[in-house]
Amino acid sequence: MNANSVYLHIPFCRHRCAYCDFNTFAGQQARIPDYVEALQREIQALTAGAAERLPVHTVYFGGGTPSLLPISAFEQILTTLARGFLLSPEAEISIEANPGTLTADYLQALRATGVNRLSLGMQSADPGELIFLERQHHFEDVINAVTWARQAGFNNLSLDLIFGLPEQHLGTWEASLDRGLALAPEHFSLYALTIEHGTPLKRQADLGLIPAPDPDLAAEMYELACAKLTDADYLQYEISNWAKENSNSPLPTSHSPFLASQHNLQYWRNQPYFGFGAGAHGFVSGFRTRNVLAPAAYIRRMSLTAAPLEFPRTPATVNAQSIDRETEIGETMMMGLRLTREGVSDSRFQARFGVTLREIYDKQIDKFVAWGLLEWADDHLRLTERGYLLGNQIFSEFI
Ligand code: SF4
Known part of the structure; x- marks a missing residue:
């Protein structure tokens, strides 16, 4: 039986960044305790409907800003997951973290819960670019977060960076890469900025307040990043992702490196995953599932006592689409070809x-x-x- 993955969506942020179109909300942190309760109810509702305890090898807290959750929330959720699923003792357990939300004590306590991988939203080392993106952190926060994470025993860190910003120069992009490389993370994710509908950035672009992104320059930035990361011994294993090989790893290096994001590999290999939380998606037993978007609606649905639903639906599910073989083949190709090595x-x-x-x-x-x-x-x-x-x-x- 294929091992499964679990995605948990944490839809809270202190502020919405100018480019963000994720399902996340500012000013709703007061809902966090009820939301954590609702997540556990959803896990219980789903696993109660499964014929057996299903194996899970990766868990990913994404957002939003999962690092806004108190440590007790991770303890409770991971305990609930371990009761409902066969959670591998070697499971990769990741959280996305906003560098401005972290402290040394928080990271120490987080590592003690079993979380073993951190993905930090660095985005840029340039103060002007961080302001343009309306990020709520400074590059110094990234340096502190990496230092504290290492002290806490995290040995699997990833940095996210964005390129192709309006008015970004090759020089500032290279400087951000250099400063990121100096922090020696195990992994990099590099994304080209896309101006999404409904975002403040899109409104600024429509009003002509910012220049349109230059795709040729973005391509040059991408090529520069590929060259620099290769020189620094990172293996590119996906179009936007690079990882260090682990020299102690007995695993072969010919395909995806050992420190690749095992959770994201699950998506690219079109393997099954459960999605819990507001707006979360899942792919289980031939169904693509989608949950209700708003945190308040999610909490409400999960607080009602409902008759058991047919697996893999939960009271939060608003759509469960059966995937036929032809669609699954096409999706397997579309996602698998993103893996540049395998x-x-x-x-x-x-x-x-x-x-x-x-x-x-x-x-x-x-x-x-x-x-x-x-x-x-x-x-x-x-x-x-x-x-x-x-x-x-x-x-x-x-x-
Ligand atoms: S921190 Fe991330 S999820 Fe939150 S608003 Fe910014 S880009 Fe979106």
């Missing part, structure tokens, strides 16, 4: 779907291999370096 394994594909990649995608494979955008590495079909920047156009021909 891509999609033909043997795993055949074991899962009963056909080879060539039996379904012969024409697409021939075309993109001839154009130098896809390649075979043993039995893995993957993007070439030239293909990284054209990923979306390539993926669209596999769905």
